[in-house]
Amino acid sequence: MAAEQLPDAVREFTDHLRGLLARLDRYAGWCLVFWQRDPDGMRACLEGREPPPWDVVESLLQDLAAVHGPAAAEAELPRARALHAEATAVFDARPGARQTLSDRLDVMLREQRYAADRRAGLTRRLAAAARPPAARNSPPG
Structure with missing residues (x-):
């Protein structure tokens, strides 16, 4: 425009x-x-x-x-x-606004899933880093 x-x-x-x-x-x-x-x-x-x-x-x-x-x-x-x-x-x-908004929503939902996966991975790494060194080398029990 x-x-x-x-x-x-x-x-x-x-x-x-x-x-x-x-x-x-x-x-x-x-x-x-x-x-x-x-x-x-x-x-x-x-x-x-x-x-x-x-x-x-x-x-x-x-x-x-x-x-x-x-x-x-x-x-x-x-x-x-x-x-x-x-x-x-x-x-x-x-005209076409509904499809544009739908496409934008799809992108945002993908980004949200990526962020959730990334957060879960970082949370696991943080938990592992917080364990004492000896506990890191042994299998989880």
């Missing part, structure tokens, strides 16, 4: 998100984490190509609270929530 073609709700949310980010330090807090982990995704959100998940917006509001105080974040919350909901509704109403 080109900037001039953005639906009103998407444009309003995108403008709001840009304004929020302009008040934050890009090199600190959650803002830094999001830019490091997914710079393409952040650009997509700032260009109005897709809205960020709500938890990303909430995290940016936490950054706002850290920099400008909790009152600033509390004042921003209702408008951010309303604009995000409207923009998300526009995206979810597009």
